[in-house]
Amino acid sequence: MNTYILISDLRKKLNEPGNKNKSVGFVPTMGALHEGHLSLIRQSKQENDITVCSIFVNPIQFNNEGDLSGYPRMMEQDSKLLIEEGVDILFAPEVDEMYPPGEEPQLDLDFGRLDKVMEGKYRPGHFKGVAIVVKKLFDFVQPTRAYFGKKDFQQLTIIKHMVSSMKIPVEVIACETVREPDGLAMSSRNLKLTIGEREMASQIYDVLMFTKANVETSPVKKLQGIAHKRLATNPAFRVDYFEIVDMQTLLPVASWENPENIIACTALYLGDIRLIDNMELFS
Numbered sequence: 001m002n003t004y005i006l007i008s009d010l011r012k013k014l015n016e017p018g019n020k021n022k023s024v025g026f027v028p029t030m031g032a033l034h035e036g037h038l039s040l041i042r043q044s045k046q047e048n049d050i051t052v053c054s055i056f057v058n059p060i061q062f063n064n065e066g067d068l069s070g071y072p073r074m075m076e077q078d079s080k081l082l083i084e085e086g087v088d089i090l091f092a093p094e095v096d097e098m099y100p101p102g103e104e105p106q107l108d109l110d111f112g113r114l115d116k117v118m119e120g121k122y123r124p125g126h127f128k129g130v131a132i133v134v135k136k137l138f139d140f141v142q143p144t145r146a147y148f149g150k151k152d153f154q155q156l157t158i159i160k161h162m163v164s165s166m167k168i169p170v171e172v173i174a175c176e177t178v179r180e181p182d183g184l185a186m187s188s189r190n191l192k193l194t195i196g197e198r199e200m201a202s203q204i205y206d207v208l209m210f211t212k213a214n215v216e217t218s219p220v221k222k223l224q225g226i227a228h229k230r231l232a233t234n235p236a237f238r239v240d241y242f243e244i245v246d247m248q249t250l251l252p253v254a255s256w257e258n259p260e261n262i263i264a265c266t267a268l269y270l271g272d273i274r275l276i277d278n279m280e281l282f283s
């Protein structure tokens with residue numbers, strides 16, 4: 001595996017004559033890699049000639065300093081995992097390489113309501129930060145295909161919107177959420193949970209499964225309220241939201257019409273750790 005910290009070196013490698021007509025699969029990450037990331041990498045390896053992975057903890061997508069400074073960083077271990085998976089190129093830039101001092105990071109794109117609801121409401125500016133870094137990474141890597149997990153469903157929707165609005169020539173591939181045996185969605189943040197919190201965290205999956213099992217038995221709003229209450233009755237949880245929304249608009253649905261487009265999304269704090277998850281209710 002070749003590791004680059006400079007954009008120029010990354011481009012030099014990808015521009016080598018031998019790489020000219022090769023397909024490039026790209027897996028952007030913030031490191032602290034787990035099976036979820038590895039499943040994206042394995043899919044990229046199957047579908048492309050070259051697989052590039054990036055590790056960059058993007059400061060402009062964090063809303064608070066504590067969350068940024070506490071984000072798990074384990075470059076050596078990550079690098080080992082990537083070698084084991086057969087990743088061809090790791091791009092691991094420093095902050096100044098991605099955001100040269102004096103340059104104001106910006107992206108002239110309106111996301112409409114997509115970045116205002118759910119995560120957008122609780123983490124203002126978060127998706128703008130994600131979109132800016134992903135656009136830059138796409139410019140540097142110029143991938144044929146880019147792989148994102150469905151666990152960050154709103155992020156995936158926003159990236160798809162950016163790609164289609166800005167006509168970026170990349171195919172966005174949505175990959176299934178990878179779960180622990182008890183159902184908890186894999187996330188780098190799980191590492192920060194205490195043993196007790198980790199045990200409780202699987203209740204998020206249980207409530208999503210409960211919701212899925214009870215669709216159409218009651219009106220959407222009522223079921224949403226019951227699910228929210230199930231989570232909120234655990235005093236260890238501080239629930240930001242539990243919403244049943246349309247998968248395209250991310251707006252709340254009023255009925256069970258268009259079932260193939262309905263997803264439940266939730267976010268809550270367990271101690272200091274904010275966890276998100278979602279489930280397509282009719283798939």
Ligand code: PAF
Nearest residue numbers: 028029030058130133152
């Ligand atoms: O999902 C993530 O890990 C990040 O939001 C991403 C897409 C790598 C951008 O920093």
